[in-house]
Amino acid sequence: MVKAVRFHETGGPEVLKLEDVAVGDPGPGEARVRHTYIAVNFIDTYFRTGRYALDLPNGLGSDAVGVVEAVGPGVTDIKAGDRVGYLIGPQGAYSEARVMPAAVLIPLPDGVSDRTAATLMMKGMTAQYLFRQVYPLHGGETILYHAAAGGVGLIACQWARALGVTMIGTVSTDEKAEIAKANGCTHTIVTSRENIAQRVRELTDGRGVKVVYDSVGKDTLMASLDSLQPRGHLISNGTSSGAVVVDSQLLAQKGSLWMTRPAMIHYIHPRAHMLEMARELFDHVLAGRITSEPRQTFALAEASEAHRALEGRKTTGATVLVP
Numbered sequence: 344m345v346k347a348v349r350f351h352e353t354g355g356p357e358v359l360k361l362e363d364v365a366v367g368d369p370g371p372g373e374a375r376v377r378h379t380y381i382a383v384n385f386i387d388t389y390f391r392t393g394r395y396a397l398d399l400p401n402g403l404g405s406d407a408v409g410v411v412e413a414v415g416p417g418v419t420d421i422k423a424g425d426r427v428g429y430l431i432g433p434q435g436a437y438s439e440a441r442v443m444p445a446a447v448l449i450p451l452p453d454g455v456s457d458r459t460a461a462t463l464m465m466k467g468m469t470a471q472y473l474f475r476q477v478y479p480l481h482g483g484e485t486i487l488y489h490a491a492a493g494g495v496g497l498i499a500c501q502w503a504r505a506l507g508v509t510m511i512g513t514v515s516t517d518e519k520a521e522i523a524k525a526n527g528c529t530h531t532i533v534t535s536r537e538n539i540a541q542r543v544r545e546l547t548d549g550r551g552v553k554v555v556y557d558s559v560g561k562d563t564l565m566a567s568l569d570s571l572q573p574r575g576h577l578i579s580n581g582t583s584s585g586a587v588v589v590d591s592q593l594l595a596q597k598g599s600l601w602m603t604r605p606a607m608i609h610y611i612h613p614r615a616h617m618l619e620m621a622r623e624l625f626d627h628v629l630a631g632r633i634t635s636e637p638r639q640t641f642a643l644a645e646a647s648e649a650h651r652a653l654e655g656r657k658t659t660g661a662t663v664l665v666p
């Protein structure tokens with residue numbers, strides 16, 4: 344038996360309960376992983392609240408790192424003792440150990456610690472696919488990026504700096520603005536006292552930006568559209584403040600804008616491509632262009648506290664659970 348966080352009903356952070364669950368031996372194509380760190384992501388709160396549906400009771404989380412304890416028949420590229428991480432697969436990462444499809448496991452290179460890797464799997468791979476695949480940046484662009492001091496945000500700040508991209512990042516407080524800037528964000532807009540679109544126009548000599556990465560959603564939608572150049576791109580990659588509904592006529596009125604709602608799952612297959620994405624991310628880390636450590640650490644048993652902090656906008660950078 345191992346300890347795992349599970350929930351039997353959707354709701355607030357209090358529905359998360361630490362329970363004993365059985366972990367069997369891996370079957371064909373599977374591996375058993377003993378976690379060293381479990382990453383907390385905003386998407387976990389969507390499952391917990393029921394915004395994203397799951398059969399209940401269920402485990403939670405899809406992002407962790409650890410050591411392979413055993414592999415099942417047919418698994419050839421992962422073996423017992425390997426250090427691995429993952430960011431997709433069935434919910435249930437909030438646990439001491441679990442059985443996973445081996446095909447989703449990403450080997451961790453020497454030189455990238457488990458603690459660092461726990462901040463990179465979902466968050467770093469998200470920065471990779473947003474900046475290198477959804478709207479590929481080449482350097483020289485000016486972008487608007489919301490929640491720049493968040494978990495994905497602090498890696499995005501550093502990736503933008505590495506690419507030579509001018510990043511205008513939104514944050515809710517001056518303290519978060521300092522953290523974003525220290526990570527490479529060029530300009531910050533403090534949303535509690537500044538008008539986003541107006542500041543973007545000031546910072547771009549009235550032109551607006553070619554692309555906005557908006558993970559906040561409902562509260563920032565109009566500001567994002569108003570910050571774009573004609574034929575600019577809105578990458579609506581999250582809904583931290585609530586869902587986004589857009590009348591396509593509005594996209595025409597605001598300048599024949601493009602809009603996409605990307606999901607990681609459509610950018611990460613086949614496995615060879617996922618490993619190539621990870622290699623690019625790890626290369627940045629090994630070269631020192633991206634440095635990342637958890638900024639909040641909770642015990643596995645304190646998962647509900649971690650959710651309260653994340654939803655309450657009390658966190659910066661990555662949050663992890665330690666089993």
Ligand SMILES: NC(=O)c1ccc[n+]([C@@H]2O[C@H](COP(=O)([O-])OP(=O)(O)OC[C@H]3O[C@@H](n4cnc5c(N)ncnc54)[C@H](OP(=O)(O)O)[C@@H]3O)[C@@H](O)[C@H]2O)c1
Pocket residue numbers: 383384385386465466469490491492493494495496513514515516519534558559562580581582583584585605606607608653654655656657658659660
């Ligand atoms: N599409 C994908 O494939 C994908 C993959 C990974 C993550 N995401 C999305 O990317 C976003 C970032 O994820 P993360 O795990 O790194 O979280 P995070 O950015 O660390 O946390 C969310 C941040 O959003 C900001 N925010 C603005 N309005 C908010 C509100 N009403 N409630 C809560 N937060 C609010 C807060 O920053 P301020 O206080 O500075 O405003 C908060 O710190 C999430 O929306 C997530 O769903 C999408």
